Amino acid sequence: MNAFDFLTPPRSGKPRKNGITMVLDKGMGPASARDLMEISSDYVDFIKFGWGTLPLHRRDTVKEKVDMYRSFDVEPYPGGTLFEIAHLNDKVEEYFQEARSLGFETLEISNGTVEIETEEKCRLIEMAVDEGFMVISEVGKKDPERDRLLEPDDRVRLVRADLRAGASMVLMEARESGQNIGIYDERGNIREDEFNHLTDRLPMDKIIWEAPQKSQQVYFILKIGPDVNLGNIPPEEITALETIRRGLRGDTLGKVNL
Numbered sequence: 216m217n218a219f220d221f222l223t224p225p226r227s228g229k230p231r232k233n234g235i236t237m238v239l240d241k242g243m244g245p246a247s248a249r250d251l252m253e254i255s256s257d258y259v260d261f262i263k264f265g266w267g268t269l270p271l272h273r274r275d276t277v278k279e280k281v282d283m284y285r286s287f288d289v290e291p292y293p294g295g296t297l298f299e300i301a302h303l304n305d306k307v308e309e310y311f312q313e314a315r316s317l318g319f320e321t322l323e324i325s326n327g328t329v330e331i332e333t334e335e336k337c338r339l340i341e342m343a344v345d346e347g348f349m350v351i352s353e354v355g356k357k358d359p360e361r362d363r364l365l366e367p368d369d370r371v372r373l374v375r376a377d378l379r380a381g382a383s384m385v386l387m388e389a390r391e392s393g394q395n396i397g398i399y400d401e402r403g404n405i406r407e408d409e410f411n412h413l414t415d416r417l418p419m420d421k422i423i424w425e426a427p428q429k430s431q432q433v434y435f436i437l438k439i440g441p442d443v444n445l446g447n448i449p450p451e452e453i454t455a456l457e458t459i460r461r462g463l464r465g466d467t468l469g470k471v472n473l
């Protein structure tokens with residue numbers, strides 16, 4: 216039983232369909248990662264090994280971490296940039312093989328940096344699904360200038376195309392910073408008109424909003440509800456985010472219904 220459990224409303228347990236939390240692992244050591252899971256795995260659904268960090272670590276260490284995360288019912292997957300690098304190098308088949316042999320069952324398919332046309336991205340999603348992977352895709356560009364060229368309607372169209380191709384969920388790109396990208400302005404504030412455009416048209420249970428900043432997490436929870444799907448959460452903010460979902464912090468106290 217948790218401490219002071221009579222003071223907190225319960226939230227749906229894992230596996231969750233809503234209220235998903237995706238955490239960004241930028242290269243944590245196995246002991247730190249395990250320690251983190253010991254205290255907070257109940258509040259984490261997915262963990263992303265960020266961008267191209269994986270090739271810098273030993274295979275046995277990566278495998279140990281993948282197995283460890285899964286033993287806590289947390290689904291690990293490699294960052295989309297690594298997949299884009301594989302595609303750029305014409306090594307997609309090898310990428311699938313290596314991912315499988317390291318124990319990954321979920322992959323991110325994105326075109327945030329490398330030029331991959333929508334049709335080709337959809338083909339790659341279908342391919343990964345046919346190979347037996349669960350696919351989380353990503354919509355948006357990492358370069359703010361290229362990202363600004365995407366109108367809200369473009370994002371709606373791209374999300375729908377990814378879902379039709381077989382993606383289980385779609386990440387709304389916001390990088391590690393959450394600034395000057397997607398629906399966020401230079402300071403990380405949310406552009407409300409764009410947010411409303413997307414939320415009016417997209418199935419919220421299929422969208423994971425990358426929201427690394429606390430103010431963004433609070434905004435989504437107050438607007439969409441405590442069971443909004445949020446991603447790129449820094450490891451040290453997992454418990455803090457859960458308190459915001461449950462109204463255990465001043466920002467949402469008395470304002471969320473579970």
Ligand SMILES: O=C(O)[C@H](CS(=O)(=O)O)OP(=O)(O)O
Pocket residue numbers: 263264265266267293294295296297323325327353357388389390391392425447
């Ligand atoms: O798309 C992302 O949010 C991440 C992190 S960042 O953009 O490199 O800051 O990239 P990914 O390649 O999906 O890990």
